[in-house]
Amino acid sequence: MKKLYKLMALGALSALTLAACSDASSVATDEGETSAEEKVIQDQLGRDVTIPNDVERIVVGGILPYFSTWYVGTNSTEEVVGLHPNAYNAAENSMLANISPEILDASTDFVKNGEVNIEELMKVDPQIYFENSSDEKTLEKVAEAGISTVGLQTIQVADADPLATFNSWLKITSDIKGGEVTERADRFIEEGEKVQTMIDEGLTGVEDTEKPRVMFLHRHSDKSIIVGGANFFSEKWIKATGGTDIVGDDGVEGQKEVNMEQIYAWNPDIIYITNFTETQPDDLLNNSVSGQDWSEVQAVKDGNVHKVPLGIYRWFPPNGDAPLMLKWMAQINHPEVFDYDINEEIKNYYSDFYEYELTDEDVDSILHPSSDAAKY
Known part of the structure; x- marks a missing residue:
C-alpha cells in the first residue's frame, strides 16, 4: 500500500x-x-x-x-x-x-x-x-x-x-x-x-486474508441505515489501518442507504459508528433498534462495535487528531500487532500538540463521546 x-x-x-x-x-x-x-x-x-x-x-x-x-x-x-x-x-x-x-x-x-x-x-x-x-x-x-x-x-x-x-x-x-x-x-x-510509517511497518507480512472486514455506519436510525463506501473518508481510514473495506470493495461509492439484508450479506467483522449519528455501540450490541435485527452480524456477535472518538473535533472527517485516529483504528483492527496504550498515546499527543494535559476522565470522554455531539 x-x-x-x-x-x-x-x-x-x-x-x-x-x-x-x-x-x-x-x-x-x-x-x-x-x-x-x-x-x-x-x-x-x-x-x-x-x-x-x-x-x-x-x-x-x-x-x-x-x-x-x-x-x-x-x-x-x-x-x-x-x-x-x-x-x-x-x-x-x-x-x-x-x-x-x-x-x-x-x-x-x-x-x-x-x-x-x-x-x-x-x-x-x-x-x-x-x-x-x-x-x-x-x-x-x-x-x-x-x-x-x-x-x-x-x-x-x-x-x-x-x-x-x-x-x-x-x-x-x-x-x-x-x-x-x-x-x-x-x-x-x-x-x-511518522504514525503511518509505524503502521505500515507493523502490518508488513500481514496477508489480505488476515485483515478484518470493516464497515463504517455513517448515519443511522430506526428508519435509515447509511454506510460509507469507496472514495469517501471511510475507505481511507480502513485501508490505512489494515482493514478490508467490504462496502467500497463491493462497488458502493460515497454514502449509500442500505437495508439489513445488505448488512447480512457483508457481515462485517468490525463496525465503526461515526459521530454524525446518535447511535451508540450498545444500541447494536443490545439489539435495541426497532425494526432491525443486528444480533446475527459477526461484529455484534463478537462485541466488535466501536463509536468513533471525538477529541479536538470528530475523528472521522479531516481533523487535527488524525494521527490518533490512525493509532486507534490500527489497534482495534490488529490488536496482536499494536500493543501501545492508546490512553497514554492520546495524553502525550495533546500535551505535545495542544499543550494541554488531559485527565483520565478527559480521555474517557474522547473515546466514548456523547450522542449529543451528533444532534442536528
Whole structure:
C-alpha cells in the first residue's frame, strides 16, 4: 500500500510556503486592486479572494470541521465569531471547548432552517465566510452581501484522503494568517507521516486474508441505515489501518442507504459508528433498534462495535487528531500487532500538540463521546 501521506507530503509541504503576502503597495487582481491593508489568496475553487491582512473575525458555515483546523493552525478560536449549528454541537462536546472555550462564544443565529440568513450574518460582522465549495448557492449569496467567501473542498481533495484534506485546509489557513501557521502545520504533517510509517511497518507480512472486514455506519436510525463506501473518508481510514473495506470493495461509492439484508450479506467483522449519528455501540450490541435485527452480524456477535472518538473535533472527517485516529483504528483492527496504550498515546499527543494535559476522565470522554455531539 502506498503510504497515505505521500501525496500530502509532496503537496502540502511545498504549498505551505506559498502564502500570499502584501506590502505597502497595492496588488493588482482580476477584480481590480487591493489596498495596503489587503491581500489576495486563492481558495479551493481556484478563485482569487481579497481579504484583510489582519483577519480577526471569521464565520464557518457548512464546511463543519474547518473551525478546528483554524484552531490547529492558529492556536486560537477567538476569531471564530460564527459557527454552523451542526458544528457547534460537536464543539461544545469536544475537548476544544476546554482548551479554547472562546469557541462557545460563536453565534449560530445566522443559520435559519438550514439556510444562511444574511441579516443575522451581518450582525457578527465577519471578514471571511468559509463554506463547502460544493455549496455555490450560499457562496454567491454571501459574496453578494460584500463578505469575502472562501470555498473549501472535502472529499474532492486528494481522492477523499482526510489527512491530505486537513493539510490542504491548513495551507489555506497559512495563506490567511502567515508563518506561525506554517510551522505548526509542518509538525502535524510530520507526525502523521511518522504514525503511518509505524503502521505500515507493523502490518508488513500481514496477508489480505488476515485483515478484518470493516464497515463504517455513517448515519443511522430506526428508519435509515447509511454506510460509507469507496472514495469517501471511510475507505481511507480502513485501508490505512489494515482493514478490508467490504462496502467500497463491493462497488458502493460515497454514502449509500442500505437495508439489513445488505448488512447480512457483508457481515462485517468490525463496525465503526461515526459521530454524525446518535447511535451508540450498545444500541447494536443490545439489539435495541426497532425494526432491525443486528444480533446475527459477526461484529455484534463478537462485541466488535466501536463509536468513533471525538477529541479536538470528530475523528472521522479531516481533523487535527488524525494521527490518533490512525493509532486507534490500527489497534482495534490488529490488536496482536499494536500493543501501545492508546490512553497514554492520546495524553502525550495533546500535551505535545495542544499543550494541554488531559485527565483520565478527559480521555474517557474522547473515546466514548456523547450522542449529543451528533444532534442536528
